[in-house]
Amino acid sequence: MKVKIRKISEKADECLTIECVEITPDVESIRSYALSRGTVLTGRISERYYQFSLASVLYFEAVDEKVFAYTKTKTYELKSRLYELEDAYKDKMFIRCSKSFLLNLMKLESIAPALNGRFYAHMKNGEKIIISRQYVPLIKRQVLGGV
Amino acid sequence: MDFRTFFVRKVVLSFCVSVTGIILGMAVLGLLFQPQARFGYEAFFSPLIFAFIGSLSLIVKYSSHELTLREALARNVLHFILLEATILSFLYVSGLLESVSMTVSLALMILLINLFVHLVLWIHDQKTASEINAALKILQENHQPIE
Numbered sequence: 001m002k003v004k005i006r007k008i009s010e011k012a013d014e015c016l017t018i019e020c021v022e023i024t025p026d027v028e029s030i031r032s033y034a035l036s037r038g039t040v041l042t043g044r045i046s047e048r049y050y051q052f053s054l055a056s057v058l059y060f061e062a063v064d065e066k067v068f069a070y071t072k073t074k075t076y077e078l079k080s081r082l083y084e085l086e087d088a089y090k091d092k093m094f095i096r097c098s099k100s101f102l103l104n105l106m107k108l109e110s111i112a113p114a115l116n117g118r119f120y121a122h123m124k125n126g127e128k129i130i131i132s133r134q135y136v137p138l139i140k141r142q143v144l145g146g147v
Numbered sequence: 148m149d150f151r152t153f154f155v156r157k158v159v160l161s162f163c164v165s166v167t168g169i170i171l172g173m174a175v176l177g178l179l180f181q182p183q184a185r186f187g188y189e190a191f192f193s194p195l196i197f198a199f200i201g202s203l204s205l206i207v208k209y210s211s212h213e214l215t216l217r218e219a220l221a222r223n224v225l226h227f228i229l230l231e232a233t234i235l236s237f238l239y240v241s242g243l244l245e246s247v248s249m250t251v252s253l254a255l256m257i258l259l260i261n262l263f264v265h266l267v268l269w270i271h272d273q274k275t276a277s278e279i280n281a282a283l284k285i286l287q288e289n290h291q292p293i294e
Contacts, residue, residue: 026289033290093290099213106287110280113272117219132213134152136275143282 025145032091033106039092043069043076052076054092058123059103060085072125095142097121098132105143153209158202164267165198168260176252197234201257204229231257 001020008014016034020027039054056071062082069076078085086096093105109122111131119131131139173194177184207229208222234257238244244253 029286029290105283106290108283110283111276113269113276114216117268117272119272119276130216136279140275140279140282143279143286 028091032093039089041069041076041078043078045074045076050074050076054089055104055106057094057104058107058125058127059101059129060094061102062100070127095135095139097135097139098130101129103129105139111139149211150209154206157208158205160268161205161264162198162202164264165201165260166194168263169194169197172256172260176256180249180252197237200233200237201230201260204233227258227261230261 018027018030040051041054041057042049042051044050052069052071052074057069058072059070060078060082061068061070067078067080067082067085069078080088082100082102086094086102089102094102095105097103103121103123107124109124111119111121114120114130118133119136121129121131123129204226207226208219210218210222214222231254235244235250235254238253244250
């Protein structure tokens, strides 16, 4: 596949066009990734609101009634529910790995089995997250499907 | 995970692996303690019965909610204690326990079979993790951000 990059002057006019004979999983995957790079979220730290890119999020976590987005250095509180984020970003490399976590596959270093029948997700920032056994087939399908 | 899925994935798999382990254990211990013994066709039922009793106790590990690491570990210990108690009690009531050394050997055998089951599950998980990790690497290489 040829790749062309053309510089333009206006940020608002930025656009990615994919010309293909058929919409294959590869094409879908590129589309999803491009969309996730451009997505901006709004989150709260203390009483102030900040904008941050979806691509910078390592994972989302639901704690009681609150949902937090974790980036490499910051933790933002969001207004959305975890299932809403899951629905919105399931085609943008975000996948549910337990009842309380939604992780970014692009920020996942590797997974390894834990001794208690579950798996650990080793994130690129060194954090370890528990993956419930029931979500492993979903992750496998998503990862293999996106290759 | 609902109870039906748990039963099929955990209890049935454990039953199959346990039958293999028990046949192996019976052969080794039989050759050591009663090499002259001969059995009828009913002997084929013993591994099935013991594997059934053993695998059924796995139900204590079922939970509809997400278990913490500590809870999961506590349930593993509880399962092992239940396993030893049910199998040894069954043998005692059936009048098959003849000596202390035999009781200790059987208790050790149950421990070894339990470890064997966990080892098989861990090897299976390790294989799954390796497949996911290999596919993940390709997925991420295909979606390197343009900086």
